[in-house]
Amino acid sequence: MRQPPPFSAERLTKEIIAMQLFPDDSASPLETARVTETVGGTLAALDQALALDTPELFEDYIRWYEILRQSREVSETPSGAVLQALQTILAADQAQDVLQQLQPYLQRAETALDLDENGHSSFLRPDQPYAVEAAAYFQTVTRGSRRETIALLNQFVQAAIPVKDMYLFIFQPVQREVGRLWQLNRIGIPQEHFATHLTRMAMAQLAPMVVSSNRNGYSLLAASVGRELHDLGLRMVADFFEMDGWECYYLGANSPLEAIVQGVQAQQPQLLALSATISTQLNQVAEIIRQVRLEAEPGLKILVGGYPFNVAPAAWQRVGADGYAADADSAVREGYRLVS
Ligand code: B12
Known part of the structure; x- marks a missing residue:
């Protein structure tokens, strides 16, 4: 894992206020708080992307934020301003090595700024089944x-x-x-x-x-990690396994590390299915996998999935999982491959 870059959120906030939005240095506490919030979100996304060496996660965050911002009337800080302030600070510090390390991230983030190019089309298309x-x-x-x-x-x-x-x-x-x-x-x-x-x-x-009476002898424990509140996708995954005859133990959303470790020890499943939707939960996924491997039977296989894994194809390996699947259907195929 790489180190986070050596600049503080406070410095970045000050730079944005000075150079971009409030040149007369008259930002109100509310305006400052809003810039700080944007900077915090952007740096958290950058740190997470750096930790897993996945620039596409940072690009995705910038695109997500820009769509959100441009769709609302309140004037949140543009991502372009944050990226520009970041480069100004690095240039002022002559931090060439950091700038070089961040270059692929900044370049990808820049491409996300042009929303016309990046569209955000409907998930309900007439050519789809049903x-x-x-x-x-x-x-x-x-x-x-x-x-x-x-x-x-x-x-x-x-x-x-x-x-x-x-x-x-x-x-x-x-x-x-x-x-x-x-x-x-x-x-x-x-x-x-x-x-x-x-x-x-x-x-x-x-x-x-969903719950079939035919059992195939395999079992799985399913959890959405840490502070993750999204669990509907995980539930679909668990149900697909269930329909195939697996015994499913379902921990659901917001599962802390200890609960996952204890669940694995109590149920002794062959497969652990971990879900994350919010990208900044990926470090937590990595930590859970590390701990589970220390405490569980060596044969346990770990399958991961959810939004950020679909955005960054390399992320599942970087968090230390044994496999990944993009949806509930392919999850079952991958599950069999891992346990057989
Ligand atoms: C419902 C919802 C919520 C609900 C969740 C309720 C619940 N019990 O799940 C609530 C209200 C809690 C919520 C909160 C938030 N949400 Co929300 N939420 C959604 C929404 C609209 C639907 C989620 C869903 O049901 N998807 C349908 C399922 C079937 O799809 P899926 O999760 O991708 O699952 C499939 C695959 O990914 C895969 N898969 C999933 N898990 C696993 C696990 C394994 C092991 C495997 C193999 C595969 C796999 O298989 C699944 C089935 O095919 C999504 C939109 C979206 N695109 O999903 C936003 C979305 C995920 N939320 C979002 C956000 C920003 C938030 C909040 C930060 C909002 C806020 N400001 O508070 C909070 C964060 C809360 C937290 N700490 O987790 C963003 C995330 C953006 C991003 N880039 O990260 C989204 C994409 C909305 C958007 N378009 O902006 N949310």
């Missing part, structure tokens, strides 16, 4: 009605849509679309919470079709 059903499901869950959602789910069941298809072609793209529209400021947090609650409810409703 496009009509997904569009109807999106409308229903964002309206928030439990009754309508259950009625629609019953229609899907009656139309004999396989549970795996519902998960991958309806629930997953709809959840991602909800996130995209939140980021673009076109829907609010209530719609996101409605959709997530209703999708969890739909998955619970389908549970009798």
Whole structure:
């Protein structure tokens, strides 16, 4: 792992205030606090990307932040200003070695600034399987009605849509679309919470079709690491394994290191499935893997997945996992490969 660069958030904040936004040095405490927040987020993303040698994670963060910022009326600090201030400081310090180390990160981040080039297209496309059903499901869950959602789910069941298809072609793209529209400021947090609650409810409703009575002798423990609150994707992964006859022990979101270690010791699974969605949780994934390997049976295999692993293809190896999969379907194939 590489060392974080030698400049402080305070210095960067001061530089931005001086050179970019408030040349007359009249930033109010609120304005200063907002610059500080942006600087903190950017440096955390840079540190995480550096730690795993993955510039694409930093690029993705900058793009995510810029879409969020440009979709809102409040004037948050542009990422371009942070990147420029960073380079000014390094040039002033004549820190050539650090500048060289950061060059690939800064270059990739620059490419993310041009949002026209980078688009942010819908996850609900008419050419996808079950496009009509997904569009109807999106409308229903964002309206928030439990009754309508259950009625629609019953229609899907009656139309004999396989549970795996519902998960991958309806629930997953709809959840991602909800996130995209939140980021673009076109829907609010209530719609996101409605959709997530209703999708969890739909998955619970389908549970009798998920838990198969045929067991294949394999088991897995599934957890979203550390401060990670996202667990719907992990739950899909666990359900796909379950449908294939695996015994699944589900720890879910926000699982601390000790709980994961104790869970592994208690259940003795052949596979540990770890999920992360927020990129800055990746150091935590690496730490958990390190600790689990110290304490668990040597034969335990560790599979990872989630948003940042899909962004940076090398990340799974850098955190020390045995394998990675992009979605619930390929997770099961990779799981068998690892344990057999
Ligand atoms: C619902 C949601 C939430 C809910 C989560 C509830 C829950 N119980 O899961 C809540 C409200 C808690 C939440 C909070 C936040 N969220 Co949120 N959230 C979402 C949203 C809209 C949907 C998540 C989801 O259900 N996805 C659908 C599943 C099926 O997809 P998936 O997770 O990718 O899972 C698949 C694969 O990745 C893979 N996989 C996943 N895990 C694993 C594990 C293994 C072992 C394997 C092999 C594979 C695998 O298989 C899965 C199934 O195919 C996403 C949008 C999105 N693009 O996902 C944003 C999103 C993830 N959230 C985001 C953000 C920013 C946040 C917050 C920081 C917002 C805030 N300011 O507070 C907080 C962070 C909280 C925290 N500490 O974790 C951003 C992340 C951006 C980024 N670049 O990191 C997203 C992308 C929204 C956006 N477009 O901006 N969020």
